[in-house]
Amino acid sequence: MRAAPIPAFSPGVTRIQAEFVRECVEVFADAVQLFGVPRSVGQIYGLLYSSPLPLSFSDIVEQLRISKGSASQGLQLLRELGAIHISDSKLNAPLDKRDARQAGGAPGSAIHTAEAGRREYFEPELSLRKLLGAILSERMAPLASTSVNRLTRLRELADQVGDGNDFYLDRVKQLNTWRKRLKAALPVLGALLGSKGGR
Amino acid sequence: MRAAPIPAFSPGVTRIQAEFVRECVEVFADAVQLFGVPRSVGQIYGLLYSSPLPLSFSDIVEQLRISKGSASQGLQLLRELGAIHISDSKLNAPLDKRDARQAGGAPGSAIHTAEAGRREYFEPELSLRKLLGAILSERMAPLASTSVNRLTRLRELADQVGDGNDFYLDRVKQLNTWRKRLKAALPVLGALLGSKGGR
DNA sequence: GCCGTTGTTCATTTATTCTTGAACTCCGAT
DNA sequence: ATCGGAGTTCAAGAATAAATGAACAACGGC
Numbered sequence: 001m002r003a004a005p006i007p008a009f010s011p012g013v014t015r016i017q018a019e020f021v022r023e024c025v026e027v028f029a030d031a032v033q034l035f036g037v038p039r040s041v042g043q044i045y046g047l048l049y050s051s052p053l054p055l056s057f058s059d060i061v062e063q064l065r066i067s068k069g070s071a072s073q074g075l076q077l078l079r080e081l082g083a084i085h086i087s088d089s090k091l092n093a094p095l096d097k098r099d100a101r102q103a104g105g106a107p108g109s110a111i112h113t114a115e116a117g118r119r120e121y122f123e124p125e126l127s128l129r130k131l132l133g134a135i136l137s138e139r140m141a142p143l144a145s146t147s148v149n150r151l152t153r154l155r156e157l158a159d160q161v162g163d164g165n166d167f168y169l170d171r172v173k174q175l176n177t178w179r180k181r182l183k184a185a186l187p188v189l190g191a192l193l194g195s196k197g198g199r
Numbered sequence: 200m201r202a203a204p205i206p207a208f209s210p211g212v213t214r215i216q217a218e219f220v221r222e223c224v225e226v227f228a229d230a231v232q233l234f235g236v237p238r239s240v241g242q243i244y245g246l247l248y249s250s251p252l253p254l255s256f257s258d259i260v261e262q263l264r265i266s267k268g269s270a271s272q273g274l275q276l277l278r279e280l281g282a283i284h285i286s287d288s289k290l291n292a293p294l295d296k297r298d299a300r301q302a303g304g305a306p307g308s309a310i311h312t313a314e315a316g317r318r319e320y321f322e323p324e325l326s327l328r329k330l331l332g333a334i335l336s337e338r339m340a341p342l343a344s345t346s347v348n349r350l351t352r353l354r355e356l357a358d359q360v361g362d363g364n365d366f367y368l369d370r371v372k373q374l375n376t377w378r379k380r381l382k383a384a385l386p387v388l389g390a391l392l393g394s395k396g397g398r
Numbered sequence: 399g400c401c402g403t404t405g406t407t408c409a410t411t412t413a414t415t416c417t418t419g420a421a422c423t424c425c426g427a428t
Numbered sequence: 429a430t431c432g433g434a435g436t437t438c439a440a441g442a443a444t445a446a447a448t449g450a451a452c453a454a455c456g457g458c
Binding site: 255270275 | 435
């Protein structure tokens with residue numbers, strides 16, 4: 001088990017809000033692990049999900065207390081999956097945020113002076129369909145790419161066995177059926193998750 | 200990367216059959232990894248899947264060249280998942296197998312004299328629905344059990360924030376929607392995999 | 399152009415998971 | 429009862445995956 005990830009306290013954020021963030025971070029950290037995605041990546045998504053304003057790279061590093069390396073790789077993966085995107089309001093976001101911070105906060109550990117440079121801000125993608133669709137197809141890709149070749153090879157071998165009964169051919173046929181069903185089921189799943197009918 | 204798992208040669212089995220087995224073992228070893236199931240467990244299933252006759256514990260250990268510990272744990276998991284079951288013909292299976300082996304084989308490395316004791320024989324489950332259903336629900340269980348409590352907690356926190364807009368409440372609502380959709384989608388997926396319509 | 403800052407890459411360290419092997423229990427046969 | 433093989437458990441080792449941090453590259457402002 002790992003030490004509970006406790007986001008750093010940011011100025012201008014109430015204790016309740018911080019608690020909300022922490023809970024979200026953990027929820028997503030746990031959830032993504034079920035899909036084989038590293039915990040820290042879920043943390044990043046959870047943080048963005050619970051933030052009213054887009055966050056920058058360094059916000060994430062500071063609040064999650066993770067290394068720049070982890071943050072960079074995690075953000076990269078999330079972008080590849082389409083789970084987050086760069087805020088289009090490159091200009092507004094930082095300004096809004098500075099206001100928000102100044103508004104409520106104990107300015108003790110000062111936000112560094114210059115909020116300058118090529119800083120980018122990230123927002124979470126909120127479509128469940130896109131989120132899961134990307135993860136699933138990413139994980140299915142390697143299987144799909146090799147499975148056809150392998151089944152062909154198995155079929156050849158089964159033909160050569162030539163024992164009395166059709167055991168080997170039957171098994172190959174069944175594998176093929178399974179593959180087809182899986183292939184057919186995935187799009188349907190996507191449709192279900194995208195629909196509004198889940199009540 | 201790991202050394203290719205090469206099943207040991209068994210008497211009474213042609214080279215082609217051995218090749219078929221090896222290919223199956225690898226196919227399932229790779230496939231199960233996508234669902235977070237250990238490779239060796241997939242190997243065991245693949246071996247059983249490609250065997251015309253039920254296999255015993257020691258058959259598995261010998262042919263896959265894995266330790267008794269791995270075999271035991273792997274078989275246990277597969278049984279929990281309902282992916283294999285103990286051959287009901289506790290009496291027939293071993294007899295059949297001895298016949299089969301004697302029939303074709305170079306009896307050089309003799310099958311040990313006494314086929315005795317409480318030896319059990321395993322067969323693979325062939326229903327895709329059962330196979331995947333068990334894996335999926337096993338992996339979803341931890342999420343499902345905690346998610347309701349966590350969402351309740353998040354809702355409480357969101358109520359307490361009370362900033363001008365409904366940002367936090369909206370996020371909680373969306374999480375709830377996602378949860379419901381996932382819950383609704385899983386049974387449908389099961390139905391799809393069990394149907395005959397996948398052609 | 400330079401300079402300070404932002405973000406990336408990658409070898410190393412750290413943490414987690416898987417496998418092994420040996421001691422042990424269980425069961426059936428004698 | 430006891431003997432021998434069948435199967436399980438678990439601590440220790442090996443293999444794999446993830447996180448770190450420091451060196452590096454990219455960008456914007458001046």
